[in-house]
Amino acid sequence: MVPHPLILGGEYIHTKTVHEVFNPYTGLSCGSVCMADFFEAKEAVRIAQTGAHRMASLAAHERSAILHRLAGLIQEESEKLVEIIIREGGKARKYAAAEVARAATTISISAEEARRISGSMVPMDGYPAGRGRLAFSIRVPVGIVVAITPFNLPLNQICHKAGPAIAAGNSCIIKPSSATPLTALKFGELLLKAGLPKEALSVIPCKPEVAESIVSHPDVGALSFTGSSKVGWHLRHATNAGKITLELGGNAAVIVDEDTDLNIASSRIVEGAFSHAGQVCISVQRVFAHHVVYDDLINRILSRCKTLKIGDPNDQSTDIGPMINPVKTAEAYKRIQDAVSQGASVLCGGACNEGILTPTVLTNTSPLMSVNCEEVFAPILTITPYRTFHEAVLMVNDSPFGLQAGVFTKDVNHALYAANHLQCGAVVIGDIPTFRVDSMPYGGVKGSGIGREGPYYAIREMTEERLIILNEQQFA
Incomplete structure (x- = not known):
């Protein structure tokens, strides 16, 4: 069986290192993927810098259109995605189908939020020094978002990271769980098909030390991680990213x-x-x-x-x-x-x-x-x-x-x-803690993490607020 290539800057790349993926129910191989090493990791960041510039130049309606097309493709390919999730993740069919439906919803919400990213007016004349000044804020993309995702929701968790990242005008490097990389690579295929600039996407299965080399790169603007508390808190200290979202463990x-x-x-x-x-x-x-x-x-x-x-x-x-x-x-x-x-x-x-x-x-x-x-x-x-x-x-x-x-x-x-x-x-x-709709702010306190998911809230985690101040006298 030919291993699935990784996606590096929108290109399909074969590497020497191959990782076998096993069906949790049968114990048999259900495919294999090419693994990134330190060279591919470095290249992913380099290409993502170009991708970030391309994404920032896209208008909000263009980013929204890409995501709307992606949501449609997820729905069209829903049965294939369900089969992949069952095969590599062992998830019961009815729950796999529910995840795919949620994923399309998460991307649709991200598409709508892309049109609504805005700042605010900032009153300046409350103090004498602010007289004659007009100020407002805008939100600008951080550049490169690194998304590290778990096995248990291999599609929807990617959507909760890549969807807002793209909506905000960033490029995205996705490192999926080694247990469920096939779902992530299929997602990457659909995202490129939806029209995302190829430099704006890499999907690179890799070992933890390779992932850490990406996370610690000085050009990474945001890290969005879902996984174990031990790994999440370690990466928080390893990264140079100014924006960090950690969705970690719980005992609900x-x-x-x-x-x-x-x-x-x-x-x-x-x-x-x-x-x-x-x-x-x-x-x-x-x-x-x-x-x-x-x-x-x-x-x-x-x-x-x-x-x-x-x-x-x-x-x-x-x-x-x-x-x-x-x-x-x-x-x-x-x-x-x-x-x-x-x-x-x-x-x-x-x-x-x-x-x-x-x-x-x-x-x-x-x-x-x-x-x-x-x-x-x-x-x-x-x-x-x-x-x-x-x-x-x-x-x-x-x-x-x-x-x-x-x-x-x-x-x-x-x-x-x-x-x-x-x-x-x-x-x-009136309900269990397992309740979640994909538009709501989602995240924890204490050892359960920092930051919030949900497209509107994740976009704020993946953008910076920039203040613009106009001296009205210069325009008199």
Whole structure:
């Protein structure tokens, strides 16, 4: 099988180093890609400088048109994209299809935002020195945006980075996850087909040290990274970029108050905990249930877990497919075993079925167990009772992370208390933390990162504000 070439400044390039990509479900090779080395990395930045100048010269409506064409191409090629995501990412078909649909939406939103980039008027005459001066700000592109993307959303995460970068008039270097580079290369193909100036795009699978050489290059204007906290914080210190967005880990929690509709809450919790085998930054990992409804909620969750279909991600009816690779599966299984050895109870799951970790529900856990205090990124859910709402909020906040949190309550005072006191980037009242629409500001606090995604907000992260001051006397 001929390896897929990387994309370097819009050109398809074959290299000596080849990386094999494996299907997480079958364990068999599903393709291979050419890998960039330090030479290609340096070239990517050099070409991207030319691409940045070309992009900055395009009018807003031209950038918007490119992105609108791209959204159309994603829709036209949706089935191919779904197949690639299933093959290299192991994502269940219904979730892969949902991701492709979201990706087209993210690009469409970016296309519209490209037409709305603006600054503001700045009043100057509030002080004597400002008399006779007119000032306003404009937003200008940073130049080169480096986008490093994860395996779990291999298409939509690229769209959340490349879409706003292009909308803002930047060039873009994309470094995809080594587990899912085929999706990224297909995206690059569609973007070039949509009419993006070729110098404005590179898609270069590469090793971490090569990626770091790009990130640390002095000509890079912005870094947008989604991945592990360890790598993200390391790159923050390695980069010279003036603009940095880090979307990192989380151990998202849900509070279930005593007045909650438990049918709705249990249904949403199961979906939020186990979709894509729990490999989502805002998967439900911790549930804190009022002691009055604790047992009832557990029974409803267990009942729903029994209905989940585990198996081939190609099957439209499959709910739970494999984790990304056997190493991650083994790590997750060990977390469960460690928790059990420390006193936790396994109410369901906790085993591997033909290489797939079954949806696991744990009780009697403690805050210091890794299944609670770390990001598990696996189909593992812990449920803990609480007595007062104040106590529940403290339990949620007892975490190094702060991405999103969910709160099921009909008490407006509790809802407002949660909104004001939960330490996270978003508080979702009446739903799970896994809820997201692609136009909203998305990002975390504490160990979960810095900056915000969502096209409007990402564009601000990928542009600089420039103040223009006119001395009116010079025009008299």
